[in-house]
Each structure stands twice: as structure tokens, then as C-alpha cells.
Amino acid sequence: MRRAMTVVMACAMIAACSKAPDSHDNAAVSGDTGPDLGGRSAAGIAFSYAYSLVMPGGDIADVQETHAAACERLGHDRCRITGLHYTVAPSGRIDADLSMTVAASVARTFGRQGVLAAQKAGAVLGGVTIGGTEVATQAKADTQAATEATTERARVQADLRRRQTPEARAELRRRDTELAAQARTARADAATARDSIANTPVSFDYRSGRGVGLANRVREAGDAAAASTAATLAAVLWVLATLGPPLVLLLALVVVWRRWGQAAWRRIAGPRAPYTPPADPPIW
Template sequence: MRLAIAGIGILALALTGCSKAPGGGGDGGPDVGNGAATAGLAFTYSYGLTLPARSIATVQEAHAAACEALGSGRCRITGLGYTVDRAGTVSADLSVRVAAPIARRFSREAVTAAEKAGATLTGAHIGGDDVTPLQTAATRQSDDATVELSRIDRQLARPDLPPAERAELQSQRAAETQAARTAAATQTQSAASIATTPVEFHYEAGRGSGLLNSLRDSGDTAIASATATVTAMTWLVAMIGPPLLALALVAWLWLWLGAPLWRRIAATMRARTDEPA
């Protein structure tokens, strides 16, 4: 019994820690990416939501509108999809990029709004990618390129420099300039990945977790499967119906006209064959 209580306590502490990740602030304020523990991390957020099919478009639109309300400087919609398959099952996706300091708060408020609309949170993933090594390497590359460019420029300033050596130095200068540009682009991309956070929402039709909801979903699946089967059979009949009717008409004509006529012809042929010469 003591072991069970201790295990429950440890699990509660772990869940409490997870509920505050990654920013650490219990109030969900703009602290993600600002603390020492999260410095240099580029976060990604992903959430799975299950809700009635009729509510998916409404919740998706509400999330998109919440992003637009923040303004393009703090939130941008990068992807939006809505799908209804042949069985009538609805699914949707929404991808946005949110300013890192408000990403966790935006995500939490979006999930809360979806739950109020009848959704169930079925999955959540927050990942962080450390871009510090990439930034460090880019900074070193930029510094090395700057040093090399200074050396090359001093050499190119010599008036007595031979043409062949000048051409070689100019080629080296072009390579170092390109290296400096690449390093600058890497630093810009790394800074952008830290400053903005991708947030993805995946919407699926259903009633959420629990045995009763699972049974209801199974019933819905069975009805959808039966509907798809009836639809397929109707399509099959529509495709092969006319040829079958044509074959049936030919068979009926044969039985009504062709077969008796053939029997009379056969009987006449046998009678002629049996006559004495």
C-alpha cells in the first residue's frame, strides 16, 4: 500500500512538472525561450484533438481567427487542411508560427477553447531543438571569413602584385565572401527558429476517450462502413447493370425463340438423314 501511494505521488510530481514545460511559469506567461534552461532552444508544439465531425470546421476556424487576431508580427498561418474521405470521416489540420514568448499561452488557450466546444485532447507533444552548436559554428565561420577577407584585401592592395597572384587572391576572396554570407544566413535562420514557434493542431472526428465513447465511435464506424458498402454496391450495379440486362434479354430471346427454332431445324435435319436413299 505504501509503495502504491509513493508511486502515485511520484506520478503526480512528474505530471506537475510536465504541465509547466517548457517555460516553467505556472501562469503560462511569456517565459518560453527567455530562461537560462531554454536559451538557444527552438521549440515545436503539436496537439491532437478529437471532437464531433460537425464541430471540426468551427474549432479550426476559431484557432485560425485567434492567430490572425494576434497580427502577422506575432502569428502567421502556414498551413490549413480539411478532408472528408469516401466514408464521410472528417479530419483537419492547422499549422501556425507563433512568437516564442507567447507560444505556450496561445497553445493552452487554443486547447481550452476546443475543449469548451466539446473536443478531447488526445495527444500533445512539445519538442525543443538546441541550435546553439549551429549558431556557434556559424559565428566561428563568419569570424574566420572576416579575418581571411582582411588578409586578402591587404594583399590585393599591393601595387606590385603579379596578375596571376591577383587572380588567385580574387578567387579566394569570392569564396570567403560566400562563406561569410552562408554563415550570416545560418545565424539568421537559427535566430528565426528561436524567435518563432511552429504550432500544429490535428483534428479528428470522434467522441474522445472512455469506454462509452469508444463504443459510440465503433457504432459510427460500423454505420459509415455499411454506408460505404451500400454505396459501392450501388455503383457496381450502375456499372454492370446495363450489360447484365442485355445478357438477360439475349437469354430470354434464345429460350423463347431461338431454342424452339433450333430444335425444329435439328429435327428436320435428322429426318432427312434417316430417309432411305
């Protein structure tokens, strides 16, 4: 009986060990896509999503193009690319980013799908920043201000149609112009607030690197050491390439002078007459 129980427990442990790598692999494939808002909408909130991705430098351009293509597939009405940059440092480090304006109804899903696509290409999620600003109240206040300015302007225009002194008419015209500007500004501010609710900024920041964890930090340190060594050798070669030809030319001139120049100079100058000091004057 004991032997049978021992066999059963051993089989259970083997089965558990065999399943563990599968779950680990699934987690590695799916990856961490960052915090999830749970699909809950917040009326009147203007959100923004920013994702930081770390990946091998050679994959950054492809992932950036994948995200840009995904935005284009949504169509201009739901996604617009607003900024893109790609920089390669002398050390070989690559930094890039992609900024888009996405319809609020699909912005969160678009961002998470973009992270998953990057993780399939070997990227690691370095960070997520989700910002939210309450703008509905301000939009309502701006709309109310525009309505009040329009109502007041109608009263001023009614006064202008009555007989008024020249001074009063000038003041009413000035007031009418001021109210028209106030109404335009309030309507523009309200439209901007409503647009910020309907359209969400989404950005991806790409950085070349090995990823997170101690092992990757050690690998990045090795990469940095190799890059530093390469930079030092390049600097030495640059100095040799810049100063080498002048030094070789100077050395050649010295050899020519010592080999032939001194003898030629002595022949040209000729032998010098011995120096004879002047005779002393006679003493009388």
C-alpha cells in the same frame, strides 16, 4: 445527543455529495490543456508546440477556422499560417491540421488558449508534443565564423592591392571569392538560428472521434460497425447499378430468342430433306 450527531453527519455527507458534481463539471469544462512550462523562459532554446485534438467530425472545420482566426487577430508580425489541410475519407473519418509560426513570447499562451477553445466546442486533448532545440551556441559560432571570414577577406584584399604575380593574384581572387561565400553562409545560418528562437512553430492536429475512455471506445466501435455496414450496402448497390443493365439486357435477349427467335429461325431455314445414304456400287 447521538441523534443530533447523526443528523449533523448526514447533512455533512449530503453537502459533500452536492458539491462533488460541481467540481467535476468545472474540470470537464476547463479540461486538460496538457503540460505547462510554468511560464519560464529558456534563452537560446527554439521551441515547437504540437497539439492533437479529438472531436466530432462535424465540429472540426469550425474549430480549425477558430484557430486560424485567432492567428489572424495576432497580426502578420506575430502569427503566420504556414499550412492547412482537411481530408474526408470514404468512411466518413475526417483528418485535418493547421500549422502556424507564432512569436515566441506568445506561442505557449496561444497554444493553450487554442486547446481551451477547442475543448469548449467538445474536443478532447489527445496529446501534446513540446520540442526544444538549443541554437544560441550555434548562432554564436556562426556569427564568429562570419566575422573571421570577413577579417580574413580584408587581409586578402589588402594583398591584392600590392604588386603580385599573375599566379598569386589569381589565387588571391579565388581565396577572396571563397571567403565571401563562407561569410554569407555563416551570416545566413546565424540569422536562421535567431529566427527559430524568435518564432515558434505551433500546430494543431484534428481527428474525428468520440474522445477517450471506455464508453467512447464502445461508441466508436458502434460508429465503425455502422460505417462498415453502409460501405457494404454501397458496394452491393454499386455492383447492381454497374452490372444490372447488362444482365437485364441479356435476360431479355434470351426470352426473345426462346419465345420468337427459335420459331422464326426454323421457318427461315425450312424443313430439311431426309438423309439418304449412297447406294452400294455393283459387284462384278
